[in-house]
Amino acid sequence: MEKISNTALIEQISARFGEQTFEFSEPIGLLTFETSKETIIDVLTFLKTELGFNFLTDITGIHFPEAKLPIGVIYHLHNFRKNVRIRIKVFLEDEHPSIPTAFVLWRGADWMERETYDFYGVNFEGHPDLRRILNMDDMVAFPMRKEFPLEDPNRVDKKDFFFGR
Amino acid sequence: MNEPTITHALDRKETTTLNLGPTHPSTHGVFQNVLEMDGERIISGVSTIGYIHRAFEKIAEHRPYYQITPLTDRMNYCSSPINNMGWHMTVEKLLGIQTPKRVDYMRVIVMELARISDHLVCNGILGVDTGAYSGFLYLMEQREHIYEIYEEICGARLTTNIGRIGGFERDFNDIAFAKIKKFIKNYVPVLKEFEVLFTRSRIFMDRTVGVAAVDAQTALDYSWTGPILRACGVDYDVRANEPYSSYEDFDFDVPVGETGDVYDRYMVRNEEMYQSIRIIEQALEKIEKEPKGIFHADVPDIYLPPKEEVYNNMEALIYHFKIVMGEIDSPKTEVYHCVEGGNGELGFYLVNDGGRTPYRLHFRRPSFINYQMYAPMSSGMLLSDAIINLSSLNVIAGELDA
Amino acid sequence: MSDIKLAEAPAGIEGSGFFATSFDKVVGLARANSLWPLPFATSCCGIEFMATMGAHYDLARFGSERPSFSPRQADMLLVMGTIAKKMAPVLRQVYIQMAEPRWVIAVGACATSGGIFDSYSVLQGIDEVIPVDVYVPGCPPRPEAILSGVLKLQELVRDEPMRRRNSAEYKELLNKYGIQ
Numbered sequence: 001m002e003k004i005s006n007t008a009l010i011e012q013i014s015a016r017f018g019e020q021t022f023e024f025s026e027p028i029g030l031l032t033f034e035t036s037k038e039t040i041i042d043v044l045t046f047l048k049t050e051l052g053f054n055f056l057t058d059i060t061g062i063h064f065p066e067a068k069l070p071i072g073v074i075y076h077l078h079n080f081r082k083n084v085r086i087r088i089k090v091f092l093e094d095e096h097p098s099i100p101t102a103f104v105l106w107r108g109a110d111w112m113e114r115e116t117y118d119f120y121g122v123n124f125e126g127h128p129d130l131r132r133i134l135n136m137d138d139m140v141a142f143p144m145r146k147e148f149p150l151e152d153p154n155r156v157d158k159k160d161f162f163f164g165r
Numbered sequence: 166m167n168e169p170t171i172t173h174a175l176d177r178k179e180t181t182t183l184n185l186g187p188t189h190p191s192t193h194g195v196f197q198n199v200l201e202m203d204g205e206r207i208i209s210g211v212s213t214i215g216y217i218h219r220a221f222e223k224i225a226e227h228r229p230y231y232q233i234t235p236l237t238d239r240m241n242y243c244s245s246p247i248n249n250m251g252w253h254m255t256v257e258k259l260l261g262i263q264t265p266k267r268v269d270y271m272r273v274i275v276m277e278l279a280r281i282s283d284h285l286v287c288n289g290i291l292g293v294d295t296g297a298y299s300g301f302l303y304l305m306e307q308r309e310h311i312y313e314i315y316e317e318i319c320g321a322r323l324t325t326n327i328g329r330i331g332g333f334e335r336d337f338n339d340i341a342f343a344k345i346k347k348f349i350k351n352y353v354p355v356l357k358e359f360e361v362l363f364t365r366s367r368i369f370m371d372r373t374v375g376v377a378a379v380d381a382q383t384a385l386d387y388s389w390t391g392p393i394l395r396a397c398g399v400d401y402d403v404r405a406n407e408p409y410s411s412y413e414d415f416d417f418d419v420p421v422g423e424t425g426d427v428y429d430r431y432m433v434r435n436e437e438m439y440q441s442i443r444i445i446e447q448a449l450e451k452i453e454k455e456p457k458g459i460f461h462a463d464v465p466d467i468y469l470p471p472k473e474e475v476y477n478n479m480e481a482l483i484y485h486f487k488i489v490m491g492e493i494d495s496p497k498t499e500v501y502h503c504v505e506g507g508n509g510e511l512g513f514y515l516v517n518d519g520g521r522t523p524y525r526l527h528f529r530r531p532s533f534i535n536y537q538m539y540a541p542m543s544s545g546m547l548l549s550d551a552i553i554n555l556s557s558l559n560v561i562a563g564e565l566d567a
Numbered sequence: 568m569s570d571i572k573l574a575e576a577p578a579g580i581e582g583s584g585f586f587a588t589s590f591d592k593v594v595g596l597a598r599a600n601s602l603w604p605l606p607f608a609t610s611c612c613g614i615e616f617m618a619t620m621g622a623h624y625d626l627a628r629f630g631s632e633r634p635s636f637s638p639r640q641a642d643m644l645l646v647m648g649t650i651a652k653k654m655a656p657v658l659r660q661v662y663i664q665m666a667e668p669r670w671v672i673a674v675g676a677c678a679t680s681g682g683i684f685d686s687y688s689v690l691q692g693i694d695e696v697i698p699v700d701v702y703v704p705g706c707p708p709r710p711e712a713i714l715s716g717v718l719k720l721q722e723l724v725r726d727e728p729m730r731r732r733n734s735a736e737y738k739e740l741l742n743k744y745g746i747q
Binding site for chain 3: 187215219236242312562566
C-alpha cells in the first residue's frame, strides 16, 4: 500500500484528458485541479475506475460573485487503498448553472447534490429527485450565495427604536 | 340483484401511509419519514430533513475564526470536543502551526472521552429501543462523570468550546487528571456489566442480529464512514489512515464487523470504547514524560495572550488587538482536514481569502451523509426494525441539518 | 424515618375531622405537583434534558415522572433546542393539540431568543408562535437550571386562578397568536 505521488497523478490525468483538465495545484498537499462540466463525469469515472478513487468524500459549492464563472462545484474523492485524496473543481455560469449528476457513479452523491442545489441553485442534470433538502420548499432564493443576507431582512426585533437610537 | 362480494384480505393490497416524525418519541430528534406500510412492513419511505437547519455555513462566513468554535459545538453535541479540536486543527493546518506533543496528547484524551460519551449514548439508546431501559441508566451515570471532567477542564458540560487555536486555554489541573484516572478505572467494569446485560441476551440478539445488514460495497457507494462502515467490514478509520494530533504514537486496534447489521454496529461501538480507554491510558503515560506546563503552541500572533499581560504589557495588548480584530496574515489558500468523529469522518473544507472570516467553510457532516441511505434501506423492513436501525445509525439532528 | 417531604397543605381552617380551604388552592396544589412534561427536544438542550430525566438529577422528584409524548396527555410543553422556521408550524400544531390547562417552558437560549443562531432559517424565539410561561437561560442550561425552571412553573401553576383559562384576557392572548 504505497502512496501514489501527486506528480504521478497529474501525469496520468493529463495524459488522458490533456487540455480538458487544467489549473493543477497542491494547496497544503492536496492535489487540486479544474475541469469543465462537459468532461466532469468522464474525469470522475476515470478517477474511480482506473485510478482507484472509489470513495466520494464530499460534494459542495462555492460562490465567487466577481468571477466570470461564479458558481463552483467542488468534489473531494478518496483512494482508500493508496490513502490519497483529490479535489476537483468545476466552475459554472451565474444564470441557471447546470452540471451532470454524479449519482450515476455514487449513490451517496444524492443528498450532497441536493444540498448544493439548495444552497447555490446548481441544477444537477439527471438527478433522480432534485428538491430542496434543508431549507423550506417554498424558498425562492439560494441562501449561500454571497448576495443573500445572513439575517432575516423581515425581522422587527432589531430596529433602532428598541435600542434608544 | 345485489349479491355481497367477498374480497380476501390478500387480494385487497391495501397500504397505509404512516407519518413518522418530525416529533416522535422513537426518532431521537427531528426528522420526518413518510412511510408506505403494508401491515407491519415498510414498502417505501421518503425522508424529510432540515427541521433544525440553522445555517451554520452561512453564519461561519460572518464570524472570525475563533468564534466558529462555539458553532462546531452545536453540530454533534454528543461529542462536541471532537468538533472543536477538528476545527482548531483545520486552522492550524491552514496556518502551518505545529503543536507541542503534550498538547496533542491532551487533545487525544479529551477526544477519546468525547468518543466514549458519544458511543455510550448510542448503545444505551439502542437498549432502550429494544426494550431494556436499565442499560441506559448504567451508562448515563458514567456520562455524568465525563461531563465532570469537561467541567474541570473548561467549565462547561455539553457545549464545551474547549481549547483554542494553537492549544488549550489553560492547563489540566491535578483534579482533572485525578478525575480522568478515576473514570478510566471505574468505566471498564461498568461497560463489562453493560455487555453482560446485552451482548448475549436472547431478546437483544433476536431484535438486532441480521437487522438492516449492509454489505461493504453498498456502504462505500453511499459514502458511509465511522462505526457503521467498520461494522460492514471496512477498516477505514481516520485516526489510523491519516493520523492527526499524534495518533500515530498510540497503539490501538480498529475493530471491524462482518455483516454490517445492528448487532455488529453495537459490537464495534462497544469495542471502540475499550480502545478509547486504552488510548487514554497510553496518553496519560506519555504526558508524564513531556515537559510540564506546556498547554499551547508558541504562536503569539495566533494564540491570545493571558489577560493579566494584556493589561500590563504593550506587546501583549497589540497581539490581543490584532487577533480579536482579525488582522493576522493568513495564506490565501484552501484546506480540507478531517477527524474521526463519533459517527464518522468529520471534515472541514475551508477556503481562506486572507480576511477576518472564512470565505467559505463547509462541514462534511457524517450524520448527514450516513442518513441518506435510511429510507432506501428501510423498504422491506419491519417498522420496529427500522426504529432500531435508526438508533444504531446514531443520527444527531444538529449534525444532520447543520 | 424517611426524609421524604410531602407538599405542604394550603392555608385553611382546620378542626377535628375537617379541613376547609378554597377549591382553587387544592386544584393548584394538585396540578403543580403532577405536571406531565411533553419534551419537544430538537437539539443540544434535549441532551441536557436527558440528563435531567436521568438518575443523577431526577426530574421525577418533582412530580414529573412520566414524559408524555402524546400532546393530549401532557400539561407542560418543554421546548428544548433551536426551532427553525421549518419546524415552527409543527411546534404550533403540538401546542394546539395539548388540552387546557397547558403551560410552556422555553428551555435554553435558542428557544428563548434564537440564541447564537441569528440567521435566516431560525425562528428568533418560540414566543413568536406560541405563548411562553417560563424562560430558562443557558446554552444549554445545566440540569439544575432546567429543574429551577420547572419549579418556577410550579409556583405559577399553584397560584393560577381556576377561571383564568376562561377569561377574556386569556382568549385575547391566544388570539394574538392566532390560536382559537
